[in-house]
Amino acid sequence: MNQALLVAFWRQRLASPVRVTILALAVLGPALLAGNVRGIGLAPLGDAYPLALLFAVGMIGQDVSSGVLQLVLARPVTRAEYVIHRWLGAAIAASAASLVQIGLTWAMMAAHGDSPGAATIGGFAAMRELQIFGVTATMALFSSLMNGVADLALYAMVFLSGGVLGTIGQLRHSQVLIRAGEEIVALVSPKVDVAAFASAAPPWQALAMWGSNLTLCLVLAIVVMNRKELSYAAG
């Protein structure tokens, strides 16, 4: 583990006042709503993609377009190490934000005597962790393909195309199109029902799909980065 790469990434992300402001709003807004309105449970917290995207957008592309990557790779760091540390940095930061949000919500709900059980909170937190690590891996791939923050546009396009394909499948009653839509959506918004592992039918397929998408995205991101020509002369 290269701590210098992680710390550099977190510093870079937290140096943007706009990003920090959006992060604070994204963490505190839903937490205050869920913690103070009785009976709505954890629903306002929703999925963890916004938090993951806040840290992950432009994680590699911004370094490529700003020319920082050449300086990083002048040090004894392989491109694979660089990609994996960018992914880990984004995932760990978003995980921390997610856990802070859940902790705050739980504390406020407990203060009103309305908190869900530890198992519910644990399952919810674990589900969001899997989302975060999955989405950040997908964004590592998209960011290796697109310069700057254009990976966000690619993410939105893929997300929409998955939804459109699924809807067409529903309208045409086509199992193939529905399945294709599900596969695409699972890439950009992975969802593993962690609590279901305690049931008689654990969702092994969803877990395998999540792990497979995550590792494939990282491998592909490394391959894309290995093929990139980064010398100043290439520009």
Added chain:
Amino acid sequence: MPPDDPSRGGTRALPRLLIVLAAALLVARVATGFFERPPVASGVERVTWEPVAAGEAKSQATGTPLLYEFSAEWCGPCRLMQHEVFDDAEAAAMINRLYVPVRLVDRQREEGRNPPDVAALQARYRIEAFPTLVIVAPGASSPTVIEGYPGKTALVRQLEETAARLKLSRGLGH
């Protein structure tokens, strides 16, 4: 092109462990997809589905919200929801306790048209995808619609929270 061996100063080495892991997980994904297909319904219904007219009358009489389940036989997520939620004793008991459940199975693909009550309710609630759950409280102006199967935990939570919210608004006289 720089050398690939990191010991010689290259930056393009591929992490073998990650590649092996990705390949293993891809195999696991295909295998689980093959062996873990959404099962067909067990045949024993734990949810007490009511016919449309009887369900609506029961809902009006008792003040319990109606839970319409719009599904189709060809729909994979519907079978998964049946297996994970409606065949689960605890979830089924919760549904029977909090709702008057009514099932509406689409027959458009199999028979070219739907029974009149199914067609009318599909049109009324603008059903475009399966599964779709529609929760209607007696006297409420707008229904709660859950489109698609969000997973067992999320669905059960949503059903419990919606029932609690409707009960609360009934108590407040809205």
